[in-house]
Amino acid sequence: MSVLRVSVRRGDVWQAFEVPRHESQTVLDVVTHIQRHLDPTLAYRYACRVGMCGSCAMTVNGAPRWTCRTHVDKVAKEGRLEISPLRNLPVIRDLVADMREFFDKWARAKGQFKGERKRSDDCARVSPDSEKRIFADASIECIGCAVCYSACDVVAWNPEYLGPAALNRAWTLLNDERDTQQAARLRAVAGDAGCLSCHTHMSCTDRCPKALSPTAGIAGLKRATLKAALRGDL
Ligand code: SF4
Ligand code: SF4
Ligand code: FES
Numbered sequence: 001m002s003v004l005r006v007s008v009r010r011g012d013v014w015q016a017f018e019v020p021r022h023e024s025q026t027v028l029d030v031v032t033h034i035q036r037h038l039d040p041t042l043a044y045r046y047a048c049r050v051g052m053c054g055s056c057a058m059t060v061n062g063a064p065r066w067t068c069r070t071h072v073d074k075v076a077k078e079g080r081l082e083i084s085p086l087r088n089l090p091v092i093r094d095l096v097a098d099m100r101e102f103f104d105k106w107a108r109a110k111g112q113f114k115g116e117r118k119r120s121d122d123c124a125r126v127s128p129d130s131e132k133r134i135f136a137d138a139s140i141e142c143i144g145c146a147v148c149y150s151a152c153d154v155v156a157w158n159p160e161y162l163g164p165a166a167l168n169r170a171w172t173l174l175n176d177e178r179d180t181q182q183a184a185r186l187r188a189v190a191g192d193a194g195c196l197s198c199h200t201h202m203s204c205t206d207r208c209p210k211a212l213s214p215t216a217g218i219a220g221l222k223r224a225t226l227k228a229a230l231r232g233d234l
Helices: 027-038 100-108 131-139 145-150 151-156 161-176 182-190 202-206 215-230
Strands: 005-009 015-022 059-060 065-068 080-084 091-093
Touching: 005 027, 015 027, 015 059, 027 059, 027 080, 065 145, 065 182, 065 202, 091 182, 100 161, 131 161, 145 161, 145 202, 161 182, 161 202, 161 215, 182 215
Parallel strands: 005 080
Antiparallel strands: 005 015, 059 065, 059 080
C-alpha cells in the first residue's frame, strides 16, 4: 500500500506522519487517520463531512480549503501534504483557528439583519426581478467558513481590515429592502478598515468553495459608499 507523507503544523513546529493512501481519500480523512491512529492529541475541527458547514477549513499545501471536499489526489505533491490552520486567524491549538475575530468583524460591518416588522405583520414581498434582490441572491449563500478571509493578503497586512466575508455580508444586507440600518452599515464599511482597502486581488473569489464573489460585493459597496459620500450622507 502506498503511503502519504504528511507534515502537520502544531504551534511553531511541523510534525511528520505517514498515512496509508486510499481511493477517494480526502484531506479530512487524512487528519482523522492521524488523530485516531497515530496521535490522539491532535486537535482539529469538523462537523458535517459533506461540504455544508465549512468548519473543516484548513490550509493545505499553502491554500485554504474545506478539507472534507478536497481529495488528496488533487492536492498532494509527490505524495506529500502540508496541513496547517487557516491563515490570518489566531490559533487555539494545532489545526483549530479561533473564529472570534472573524465574526466580530461581521458584527462591525453590521452583518446582522434588523427589520421593523412584527410577527403579526404580513410577509414582506420582494420582487425576484428587482436589482437588489438579484444582488442579494448572488451573495447570500455564504456560510462563514473564513476560507476567503484566510486567502486575503490585505487582511494579512492590515489586521483591522474587515475582510471579504464581512464585507460580502454587508453587501447582502445592503440589498435587503427590509433591513433598517443601511445608513449605519454604509458608515461601518466606508472607513479605513472597510471596502476601500480592498485591492481587488480576487484571491477571496478564487478560493470561495461556494463559488461566491466577495470581490463583486466589495465593488458594489465601493459604488454605494461613493454615492452616499456625494449625497453628503457619510
Ligand atoms: S464568502 Fe465563501 S469563502 Fe468566504 S466565508 Fe463565505 S462561503 Fe466561506
Ligand atoms: S478582492 Fe479584496 S477582499 Fe478579496 S482577497 Fe483581494 S483584497 Fe482581499
Ligand atoms: S466538515 Fe462540514 S464542510 Fe467540511
